[in-house]
Amino acid sequence: MGSGVRVVLLCGTAFSGKSTVARALAPRLSAGVVSLDEINERRGLWGGDGIPVEEWVRTHELAREEVRGLLGSGRSVVIDDTSSLRALRDGWRSLAIGAGAEFILLYVDVDHATVRRRRADNQLDPRRRDVTDAVLNQHLADFEPPEADENSIRIKSAEDLQRTRLAAESP
Template sequence: MGTLYLMCGTPFSGKTTLAKQIAARMGYHYISLDDLMRERGFDLSQTQPVEEWEKTHHICFQLLHTLMQEDTNIVLDDTNFLKWLRERFRAVALEHKYQVRTIHLAIPVTELERRRQQALATGERNYLDDEAFYNVIHHFEVPDQAEDPIIFDMTSELSKWLDTHFPMTSPLA
């Protein structure tokens, strides 16, 4: 049985960095909703219409169906800040008898704001305006116990957190 890992966190929480590290470390397939939007020609430094995000979600669902037929583990990189969004991905996983694990990046707002300002200063990633950024912050639905989240909250060093939750198996001697 495969596992779908749903990244869940606000903008600037480090979802993409962590998702890519997990995927590379474990040999899992990586899917990014932002990348799918960019492939469709959208500039993510600008707020995009909900309808376009919905089209991208449907592209993602199709991709998930295809990958899940191969029984591969998947890391899905998106904010997944609303429970109903996470539930849609769970429904696809259930169809394929996949386990779902939610990885919640619980980063303090002061740190998110610092990272957001750093992105603006360096231009190294997309910057979100106040409306888009604070909309997610204010409407974020924290995964509950029923979702059994794996939480990264910066209280432990990232490498130690990865070793705990995604230990690398050593080859048999």
């Protein structure tokens, strides 16, 4: 694995701005983007409607295959997902380390009031697919923010990203 190859795992709730951050970050790192929403869409699934656990497991398997392929070709990768559970984040960290890549956890930390406002704005002027009330409420209740020992980089928006220098990134 070439030096400087990174796995940047995005973490944050629905409507926190992760996809916007991924689109801003990927060219900056010359990285590919693996979006679990896009994988689900190709599979005819939408997380905003609720997806059975076994389907999420398959989506994660497909995402891991895509990430391994990018890393195998010497490219960095940005993973666009909520990464809502510590166990999922730990799995991505292990994959990165096993592939000889640097692992960076980028937490898009947005409060629930902002998430709900963005969702309401999206319902008035749809720019992305919606999330049902039940799925959003459960997601917000179950979301596990990164703990201190996970060494996440916390940002509030893609604008914050412009002021954030990632480890091993050229000045």
